[in-house]
Amino acid sequence: MNIQRIWMVWLLLLLSPALYAEIKNVSEGKAKILGDCALCQQGIEKAGYEKNISRVSWDKDSKIALITYDNKQTNLDAILKKIALAGYDNERFLAPDQAYAQLADCCQYERMVKTKVNSSAGADHHHLTMDNEPSMAGSQEEPLKDLLMAYYAVKDALVETDGQTAAEQAKNLLGEIKAVKMGQLPHEQHMIWMEVMNDINMEALRISETKDIEKQRNYFSALSENMYKVLKVGKPKEAIYYQHCPMAKGGKGANWLSPFATIKNPYYGAQMLSCGKTTETIQ
Amino acid sequence: MRFGYTRFTVTVYSVFIMFFVSITGYAQKVVRYDLYVKDTTVNFTGKPKRAIAVNGQIPMPTLTFTEGDTAEIYVHNELNEETALHWHGLFLPNQYDGVPYLTQMPIKPHTTHLYRFAIVQNGTHWYHSHSGLQEQIGMYGSMILNKKQEPDIPTVPVILSEWTDMNPKNVHRMLHNASDWFAIEKGSTQSYSEAIKQGYFKTKVANEFKRMTAMDVSDVYYDQFLINGKNESQLAQFKPGDKVRLRISNGGASTYFWLKYAGGKMTVTASDGNEVAPVEVDRLLIAVSETYDVVLSIPEVEPGAPSVAYEFLVTSEDRTKSASLYLGEGIRQLASPMPRLKYFEGMKMMNGMMKLNGNLDDMGMNMSLNQMDMNVVMYPEITGTAKEKGGKARTGIKKEDEDSMKMDHSSHNRYNSNAMSSITTLNYAMLKSTVETSLPADLPVKELRFVLTGNMNRYVWSMDNKVISETDKILIKKGEKVRMILYNNSMMRHPMHLHGHDFRVINGQGKYSPLKNVVDIMPMETDTLEFAATESGDWFFHCHILYHMMSGMGRIFSYENSPPNPEISNPKLAQRRLFADDRAFHFMAENDFATNGNDGEAMIQNTRWSLGTEWRLGYHDHHGYEVETHIGRYIGKMQWLMPFIGFDWRYRKINPDVQETNMFGQRSTKDKRSVLSVGVNYMLPMLVQAQAEVFTDGIFRFQLERMDIPVSPRLRMNLMVNTDKEYMAALKYIFTKNAGVTAHYDSDMGFGMGLTLNY
Structure with missing residues (x-):
């Protein structure tokens, strides 16, 4: 008993410097880091760890991390940047979308800041030019503009073969479907919209409910047909390209809408990105 | 001071900030800048290092002018060395272009030089030292030429640069000596152990069979x-x-x-x-x-x-x-960081493009304007992340898809990153001028073709396999349209820059072809440029990678019947000094202080010539002493062949009973020998150096040697065998840029271990 205790003391004496004396010039800091589960905890602590330089201990409930580091070698900013690059928003840095998207499902915490969608269609497309020309994208003039942008964002996610983002963007699309001001639509377009609205909604909903890319593409094909019906009777300010890939859906073929003439096929992603052709230009 | 990751401190001996802006009259505004060029110490990495600051700052101050101004720039050289400033992209009289020994004599230490010229254009430009390697250590700055009426948008000049703690002269020397220290620092050695781990052993062997050493997209490691x-x-x-x-x-x-x-x-x-x-x-x-x-x-x-x-x-x-x-x-x-390159995919691509004779083969793809980027095979964000052993991709494109892609319709798009991904990358074909740029159709056309050439192993960079000092100036006439067709047959990309002119990049935009003064040409690309010859004097056209330019990759365009340049009083001397850059010799030396003797070599080399000496010095007479010296000249574009003359001295005390003969039955006089020789080196596939040498005493020797086999990122193996029945095998582990440990076995001196120092 006694001998055992002495051993314990010795062990502690031996171990304690080994455990704690490794980081010199110690500074400590606290920071809020977002995450949801034990997997996140692992990820955060791993991203912030550097042998003999920094150590992070994160609490899942309070979202507060205690950061211990060598102030001659690094600083809080540098450590928090590494943690953000691993996918975790924190009080100083927001993770790149791509890093966030690659986190495990249980770790898909709610983002700290919702930034506006940066789809390649670029809602900002024409007010980025240098001349500061007045914005033409006003939803007043084109009541379906926002809807179309949200649709493009879903399409871009499918081009990327990113089911996670596709589902998120489809949720966004659901919001835009509800936000369409039917009263501002020209008569003919109004009628068609009433006809296909529910279908469009259903298809967007289905895409948002799964992360299975193949299912999403299937729904997307139907969604695209309905979007086309509505849009072809309008006169958009910017051309919409109606594009077709004969190989999609196991050879049955499928269509989609794009703001660009260049083909970026949402049905195959990187596999056959440039398969397809423009069959109609709506303008 | 702390800024994020970095400790960044600029200590300046003295700070001058002197801006005089004087206005004379209404008609013409003279804008004056005073630039004080001075040595300084910077600390970008925790170690204080020498740099050059102008008016106490790095980068040099932003110079701002408005179209129509007259620039008066006084350069006060407070260095103990020469300098000269080049105004990059500016149209100006030749004598103010700032190329030392070409358009002016360099600004001597502790003197002042005036550059005075009218600002006749607008746009974003920059300026830098064109003297030696000064650009590497701080002598660069933005030069903003505003329109009389600039658009109403907040504007920030931004100049990008890099820093290395190493003296740039040393960087240049190490590049010429094929040091792979930069690759070790970058983690891009591409050794056999890495190749095997990642399942690219065959690729690595094929690469060495084609006499290539590991390639990277850039040469120098920066801190x-x-x-x-x-x-x-x-x-x-x-x-x-x-x-x-x-x-x-x-x-x-x-x-x-x-x-x-x-x-x-x-x-x-x-x-x-x-x-x-x-x-x-x-x-x-x-x-x-x-x-x-x-x-x-x-x-x-x-x-x-x-x-x-x-x-x-x-x-x-x-x-x-x-x-x-x-x-x-x-x-x-944060933006998504750029994932690391898949080097072995790049190596595989290079193997496919490289013919056995060292020329590149574009397989009929007619590449130009950066539209097809062969490097996409190395970009994980476009072609998926690196595969683990077993050929299974972790994410991105699956193996089967990759194969189907190759057979499928995208074969012509295999290197077109914009077609392969949703990421849009700028290429030159996307640039369209806002104004018509076509040149008058009735101008006489002078067509010039250049092939960009190079030799990575020996760091020789040239055009048409000739460096600047080996060529005459290219004469052009005022009033001509000069059309240049450039083909890059080297393994690196080159940003080619023309002084004093903008050229049209023929990119399919017809009348709206963009105007530029730098065009990046990737390996195997062909680009067509044209410009109106409207000036006079001598204008430099060169690769803007500093170390390529210093190696002689450029030409000089000279207008016929130009008036003499008042800044150059002695054109002959100036030309000789200009040519000195690419004629320079680079020195290297290595010695292994081993338990069984000293083993080493020293060499000075330039573009064509090599003077090298190797020694093996035992610690006692039985092991012997041996020195071999060769002077040779590299022949051909790939420089695989080097005939040489040599001198060989050796002394060894051997047991008189032992008769040593070589494989041809010739009796060896190893114990005491002092002979001249002629011979030839030839680089064989797998980077094996074959050497045949005949000595004045009639003895013939044939030797095969392979140095620096990259076994692992830091481990190198050397092998040698010859007809004197000598052989050697060594393993070297590299610790730092100048030191390693070696274990070797040598038929003369036996087994030894030692410390290897190299310079």
Whole structure:
């Protein structure tokens, strides 16, 4: 008993410097880091760890991390940047979308800041030019503009073969479907919209409910047909390209809408990105 | 001082900030700058190092003029060495172009030189030292030429650069001696152990069979990358919804930079000071010495959300490190970092393109204007992440898909990154001038063809296999249209820059072909450029990678019947000094202090000549002493062949009973010998050096030797065998740039271990 205790003391004496004396010039800091589960905890602590330089201990409930580091070698900013690059928003840095998207499902915490969608269609497309020309994208003039942008964002996610983002963007699309001001639509377009609205909604909903890319593409094909019906009777300010890939859906073929003439096929992603052709230009 | 990751301190001996702006009369505004060029000490990495600051700062101060001004720039050289400043992209009288020994004599230490010229253009330009390697250690700065009426948009000049703690002269020397220390620092050795681990053993063997050493997209390892002299900085004055124009110049000596923005797409509005129709891209690669104007918008945040700053991320082409500029205030949204390159995929691609004779074969792809980027095979964000052993891709494209892709319709798009991914990368075909640029059709045309050539192993860079000092000036006539067709048959990309003129890049935009003064040409690309010869004097046309230019990759365009340049009093002397750059010899030496003797070599080499001596010195007479000296000249473009004459001296005490004969039955006189020789070296596949040598005493020797087999990232193996029945095998582990340990077995001296020092 006694001998055992002495051993314990010795062990502690031996171990304690080994455990704690490794980081010199110690500074400590606290920071809020977002995450949801034990997997996140692992990820955060791993991203912030550097042998003999920094150590992070994160609490899942309070979202507060205690950061211990060598102030001659690094600083809080540098450590928090590494943690953000691993996918975790924190009080100083927001993770790149791509890093966030690659986190495990249980770790898909709610983002700290919702930034506006940066789809390649670029809602900002024409007010980025240098001349500061007045914005033409006003939803007043084109009541379906926002809807179309949200649709493009879903399409871009499918081009990327990113089911996670596709589902998120489809949720966004659901919001835009509800936000369409039917009263501002020209008569003919109004009628068609009433006809296909529910279908469009259903298809967007289905895409948002799964992360299975193949299912999403299937729904997307139907969604695209309905979007086309509505849009072809309008006169958009910017051309919409109606594009077709004969190989999609196991050879049955499928269509989609794009703001660009260049083909970026949402049905195959990187596999056959440039398969397809423009069959109609709506303008 | 601490800025994010980096400790950045600039200690300046003395700070001069003297800006005189004087206005004379109404008609013409003279804008005067005084530039004090002075030695300084900087600390970018924790170690104080020498640099050159102008008016106490790195980068040099931004010079701003308005079209129509007259520039008066007084350069006060307070260095103990010569200098000269070049105004990159400017149209000006030849004598103010700033190329030492070509358009002026260098500015002597502790003297002042005046550059005075009219500003006749507008756009984003920059300026830098054109003297020696000074550009590498701080002598670069933005030069902004405003229109009389600039668009109403907040504008920030941005100059990109790199820093190495190593003296640039040493960098240059190490490049010429095929040191792979930079590759070790970058983690891009591409050794056999890495090849086997990643399942690319065959690729590595094929690569060495084609006599290639490991390639990288850039040559030099840098400790730090800088945006306006800082690794991380913030422009907090911008608010959500703002648009900002960055006027970006790449002032790096040898680094191309990827530009990305966390707040969305970037709109490119000008290149090399010439406006282009706005084009939106996700990213662009800015070549060494290019400039781009890029408009970024700071996204609006939803009401109530915290404010966000967006990262403008600048990553070196080799993706080893990056620099960041945050636009806006608040919590910082990071851009996705550029994933590391898949080097072995690049090696595989290179194997496919390289013919056995060292020429490149584009397989009929007719590449130009950076549209097809062979390097996409190395970009994980386009072609999927690196595969683990067993050939299974972790994410991105699956193996089966990859195969089907090759057979499928995308074969012609295999290297077109814009077709292969949703990421839009800028290429030259996307640039369209905002004004017509066509030259009068009735001008006489002078057509010039150049092949860009190089030899990576010996770091020889040339055009048509000739360096500057080996060629005459190229005569052009005022009033001609000069058309240049450039083909890159070397394994590296080259940013080719023409002084004093803008050229049209023939890119399919017809009358609206963009005007530029730098064009990046990737391996196997062909680009056509044309310009109107409207000036007089001598204008440099060269690769803007500093170490390529210093190796002689360039030409001089000379207008016929130009008046003599008043800045050059002795043209003969000037030319000799100009040519000295690429004629310079580079020294290397290595010695292994081993238990069984000293083993080493020393060599000085230039573009064509090599003088080298090897020694094996035992510690006692039985082991013997031996020195071999060779003077040779490299022949041919690939420089595989080197005939030489030599001198061989050896002494060894051997047991008189032992008769040594070589494989041809000739009796060896190893114990005491002093002979002359002639011979020839030839580089065989697998980088095996074959050497045949005949000595004045009639003895013939044939030897095979393979040095520096990259076994693992830091382990090298040497093997040698010859007809004197001598053989040697050695393993060397590299610790630092100058030191390693070696274990070797030698038929003369037996087994030994030792410390190897090299310079």
